[in-house]
Amino acid sequence: MVVTKSKKIVIYTSIVIVFLGMLSLYFFWNPSNHAFFPKCPFYAFTGIFCPGCGSQRAIHKLINGEIVEGIRHNYLILLLFIVLGYQSILFLLNKFTSTTYxxxxxxxxxxxxxLVIVILFWILRNISVVPFTELAP
Amino acid sequence: MEQKPTRPNSYLALAIISTILCCLPSGIVSIIYATKVNSLYEDGKYDEAVRASKNAKTWGIVSVVIALVGWLLYILIFGVAMLGAIANGGY
Incomplete structure (x- = not known):
C-alpha cells in the first residue's frame, strides 16, 4: 500500500508540474502568432474543423482574462466548465451536508x-454560412 | 429488495476533456462509452456497465496521453529549432 501511495503522489505531482508548465506557455504566448504550437492534426489532414479546434487559442484568451473572446474560439470549453463545476459543487455538497443530491x-x-451537442457542434461549425461561422474556431 | 451494486464511473469529464483538448475524435468514443455506462446501469446490466466504464476510462486516458506526447514532441522539436535559429541570428 505504501508503495502505491508514494507512486500516486509522484504521478500526481508530475501531472501538476506538466499542467502548470503548459498553462504558463499558453499564458505568455498567443498560439495564433507562434509556429511552435501544434496545429490540430485532424484539421491538417482533412481540412475539417474538429470539436477541439480553437481550444489552444481559447485557453490563451481565458487565462489572460478575456473570457468572452476565449469562449468564442471554442464553445465546448463552456460545456467543460459547466460539467466540471457542477461535479465539484455536487461533490462538496454531498460531502459536507447531510442531504445527498x-x-x-x-x-x-x-x-x-x-453527445448530441458535441456532434451537432462539430457539424455546424464546419458550415460557412453566417450564423454558424460564429461557431468556427 | 435487491441491492444495487455501486455505479461505475462514467468518466464523463475525462471524455469531454479529451474531446476538447486532444483534437482527436477518439474523445467522441469516450463520450459514447460514458453514455453506455449510464444507460446500461439504469437497465440493470451492471456487468456490462462496468465493462463500458473501463472502456470509457481507457479511451479517455489513451487519447489524452497521445495528445500530450504529440504536443510535447512538437513543442520540443519546434522549440529547439527556433532557439537554434534565434541563436544563429536567423530569426
Missing amino acids: KNLTHKPITTKVI
Whole structure:
C-alpha cells in the first residue's frame, strides 16, 4: 500500500508540474502568432474543423482574462466548465451536508444530450454560412 | 429488495476533456462509452456497465496521453529549432 501511495503522489505531482508548465506557455504566448504550437492534426489532414479546434487559442484568451473572446474560439470549453463545476459543487455538497443530491450527469439522458451537442457542434461549425461561422474556431 | 451494486464511473469529464483538448475524435468514443455506462446501469446490466466504464476510462486516458506526447514532441522539436535559429541570428 505504501508503495502505491508514494507512486500516486509522484504521478500526481508530475501531472501538476506538466499542467502548470503548459498553462504558463499558453499564458505568455498567443498560439495564433507562434509556429511552435501544434496545429490540430485532424484539421491538417482533412481540412475539417474538429470539436477541439480553437481550444489552444481559447485557453490563451481565458487565462489572460478575456473570457468572452476565449469562449468564442471554442464553445465546448463552456460545456467543460459547466460539467466540471457542477461535479465539484455536487461533490462538496454531498460531502459536507447531510442531504445527498442526485447527480444529473448519472442520468442516461444527460450524457446523450452532451453527445448530441458535441456532434451537432462539430457539424455546424464546419458550415460557412453566417450564423454558424460564429461557431468556427 | 435487491441491492444495487455501486455505479461505475462514467468518466464523463475525462471524455469531454479529451474531446476538447486532444483534437482527436477518439474523445467522441469516450463520450459514447460514458453514455453506455449510464444507460446500461439504469437497465440493470451492471456487468456490462462496468465493462463500458473501463472502456470509457481507457479511451479517455489513451487519447489524452497521445495528445500530450504529440504536443510535447512538437513543442520540443519546434522549440529547439527556433532557439537554434534565434541563436544563429536567423530569426
